[in-house]
Amino acid sequence: MFAAQLGQFALALAWVVTAYSIVASILGIRFKNDKLIASGRNAALGTFVCITTAIVCLGYLFAVSDFSIKYIAAHSNRDLPVYFKISSIWGGQEGSLLFWGWLLTGYTALVVMQNWRKHSAMMPYVTGVLMTTSLFFTSMHLFAVNPFNQTVILQAQASPIPFVPVDGSGLNPLLQDVYMVIHPPMLYLGFVGFAVPFAFAMAALMTKQLGDTWIRTTRRWTMVAWMFLSVGILLGGKWAYHELGWGGFWAWDPVENASLMPWLIGTAFLHSVMVQEKKGMLKVWNIVLVIMTYIMSIFGTFLTRSGVVNSVHAFAQSSIGGYFAAFLVIALSGSLYLLFDRLPYLKSENQMESIVSRESSFMFNNLILLAACFAVFWGTMFPVISEAVQGVKITVSAPFFNKVNVPIAIFLMFLTGVGPLLAWRKASTNSLKRNFLLPAVMALATGVVLYIRGVHHLYAWLALVMSTFVAITIVREFYKGARARALGTGENFVEAVVNLTLRNTRRYGGYVVHFAFVMMFVGWSGQAFTTDGSAELGLGDTLKIREYTLRMDKLGVEDTPNYSADKATVSLFEDGKKVANLFPERRLYKAGAEQQPTSEVAIYSTVRNDVYVVFAGATADSRKAIIQVFYNPLTMWVWAGGVVLVIGTLIALLPNRKTPPRKRQEAETAPERIREQKEIAAKVS
């Protein structure tokens, strides 16, 4: 009980301190009072302490199963394993919003500590913007979705009576999965992270310091948020694949789309920001992208939390829709007004010179990433829009999204291969030939082989050919750079690759991220070749799918405090040879009144394909299990690509390593010189 009161008090205090931080920052800026500004900063740090206290209290209440608190009673039960009790913090509306708010204050504290000295003029503004967002969340925690509310019995015409249930009604079985423990934190770290670039952009506009500083800081933060969001989205897919039992990992559900939209715009920003750094172009555009990424993060939350659109994953309808709508309107109109007012400070320093240039490839990259976002937005919002305009709810489904986004993705893959190797301003025909002839020929050769071996699905074929093309350009970049470096410095080839990467982390980290997408494309194209089957299997019965055979060996039951389960033991044979024992289950969780059965799928995963086995139910006489099986080629590549994506982003986040001064002379000039000589030689021949 004490913990609940402390949490409640911490929330109230957080609200006061946040409000104070905003006021102190504004007054401090207005009256140029350093003490007030510093006080506003300290208050921002204080907010973090307050919300941390609240989160710890909530975690404690879960740990001790204090069911006098409504949120605990509704999302936990005594027999829930302790790690799921902790992850229940973000298992429902109230707690996940608190978690969100906590991450925001955490990011704020980090940003303030990291940048206070470096960007002293801008930081009070940054603090002010971040704290305003915080105030919005703290208000919601306090007044709309307070996680510390008591469990009560409502009575007609009388005040509610407090009530302590014997046990909680349990965490939704679908959330009792290891991926659900880590997927939401990753996703939120991504969503919330975009608040930081937004705050810097706003601060830059307010202070009119629109030079390189904010761009550099923002770019790094965007990369951090982008990485978390990417991982969050992928883990969400992995969770769906493991837990939902329909054999796939992406269904264009509104909740998924909500996370994809800020990702698409954030990706566009990470690319177009380079054009600004190098050429001083697209300044207004970049600010628009930063604003839109942030707005889309909030909008996505609004979409999934307010019940505006129908989704199988959505949270229950609640009163927070209004809060979010108001905040969206204020944030969007405020930031766009500010941008409009500062337009004179954002003059472009250069113009596009050629359609075959790095700039232009970035421009097309942006165009189609935004087109993708736009399509996803319309597809997701269409039921709402058509209902408002025509009075009928029209929904669109996967074919719409795929039809637009698959060609976009393939074109993006093409740009991924071409863009980084095009020269700024204008690429010469010679350099095009030198850079692309070999990869293009090899990719086409691969295409012929694939066609002969039976890949006749146009998009899958294109995706694989493009992936080959891009993979070759990337490997070649590493090879060429490392060879030149090895020749110049006398390092061996592996050392040269490492040092090359460490000396230009952004470029080579970027290549690694691109390579991650090559891997994911390979995985996605496998989706064109899935097959499935199903059968009622009694003991000893078999089911064949492609080169695999499943044999039902045992049908048993399992009982744990948390759930009971029907468990099948299935032997998996590949071309007659046994390769695995699989244990698909059908669980019935005990807590709560609903007793919803859930399937625990069993997956045999190799580099070539997944065999995905679902225990769909038992026949009426309980003697046979209804087994559904999916043959999913190349799925592992998607997850492996996710790991490579993280590695690549982390590399790109490293500061460039400087060569020690003594060695610098030879190290720096030698490879460069060799490169130049080679280029001259190439031109001559």
Place this chain on the structure above:
Amino acid sequence: MKRKQLKFAVGSAVIVVALSYLAYSGFQESKTFYQTVPELYALKDRAYGMKLQVSGDVVAGSKTRDANDVYFTIGQEPQTLHVKYVGKAPLPDTLIDHATAMATGKLGRDGVFVADSISAKCASKYEKESAAGVPIAKKE
């Protein structure tokens, strides 16, 4: 400079037009009218032949299965709809009595709705709570 800008404009226009065409055809292919069971019956004859997504609560105890298909009934008496699920994907685990189901497919002339995809939302998916705001205690 003028010609270069024209090139960009043409390039962008080609992309936009191509994508718009794809969006339009994808839309035509997958557009589905979302109806509740009473709304479906209000459509009368127009309900036949068009792609529909019908939502309604699963009638308790109505789920049966034969060798190939699964049958259940959604809606509230007296307006209920028999659904025959012919899709390949496994039915969602959330399709239990009283859950809100969304069936996508077409209405047959015999009055049975033939669905090729089903999604279901547990009556209180993330927020397990009874109507009175009382968490449901474990039955002991």
